[in-house]
Amino acid sequence: MLLDFSQLPPREAYNWMINAITPRPIAWVSSISAEGKTNLAPFSFFQGVCASPPTVIFCGANDRTGKKKDSVINVGQVPEFVVNLVPYSLREPMNQTAAPLPHGESEFDKFDIATAPSTRIRPPRVADAPIAFECQLERIVELGHGPLGSSVVFGTILCMHVSESVLTAEGLIDPVKLDTIGRMGGDFYTRTTELFTIKRPT
Numbered sequence: 001m002l003l004d005f006s007q008l009p010p011r012e013a014y015n016w017m018i019n020a021i022t023p024r025p026i027a028w029v030s031s032i033s034a035e036g037k038t039n040l041a042p043f044s045f046f047q048g049v050c051a052s053p054p055t056v057i058f059c060g061a062n063d064r065t066g067k068k069k070d071s072v073i074n075v076g077q078v079p080e081f082v083v084n085l086v087p088y089s090l091r092e093p094m095n096q097t098a099a100p101l102p103h104g105e106s107e108f109d110k111f112d113i114a115t116a117p118s119t120r121i122r123p124p125r126v127a128d129a130p131i132a133f134e135c136q137l138e139r140i141v142e143l144g145h146g147p148l149g150s151s152v153v154f155g156t157i158l159c160m161h162v163s164e165s166v167l168t169a170e171g172l173i174d175p176v177k178l179d180t181i182g183r184m185g186g187d188f189y190t191r192t193t194e195l196f197t198i199k200r201p202t
């Protein structure tokens with residue numbers, strides 16, 4: 001079977017991509033509007049892309065009417081955001097925050113998600129997230145336009161909060177304690193409970 005993406009409607013291309021590109025890490029992004037309203041939403045088109053400067057990206061797809069996600073609008077207004085990571089224990093509140101609330105209504109308030117202040121930027125962190133990156137907007141690259149066009153948001157990591165509860169005795173991140181989840185296709189997720197190691201060739 002061969003799929004010619006030049007012939008696929010965007011919605012079908014999207015479905016093939018999200019079912020194939022798996023598992024995807026989840027950025028639970030907190031941002032703040034010019035009026036000071038907080039916002040929280042999950043994005044699995046997310047990745048760390050550079051260490052010098054330390055950079056992450058997340059991608060906000062336009063909705064079916066072509067409207068931008070609140071997270072993208074907010075970082076355009078206040079150029080800062082937090083990427084909170086999502087362990088298994090936070091899967092339900094993370095999912096709740098994917099609800100399309102009216103612009104300006106805070107998912108933190110609506111779903112009673114505890115906040116912790118950030119140290120360098122205005123948007124708060126998710127208090128129970130084991131890891132949170134405070135980011136300064138670096139740039140937004142627009143890909144396409146209209147429905148399913150995407151805003152690729154680049155952020156420079158200013159600092160990283162790490163909970164002691166996910167560290168080894170040596171002070172490194174323990175992947176078992178971190179227990180992050182990943183997004184698969186449809187409603188499927190994966191949990192990082194079955195780990196293996198492979199030594200890299202020298």
Ligand SMILES: Cc1cc2nc3c(=O)[nH]c(=O)nc-3n(C[C@H](O)[C@H](O)[C@H](O)COP(=O)(O)O)c2cc1C
Nearest residue numbers: 041042043044045059060061069070071098099100
């Ligand atoms: C696990 C998960 C991953 C998601 N990943 C993305 C994504 O990468 N890009 C996107 O535009 N929407 C994604 N969504 C949908 C958004 O979270 C949803 O549209 C949300 O309402 C956007 O919120 P906002 O308008 O407050 O920014 C995802 C939803 C879930 C549950």
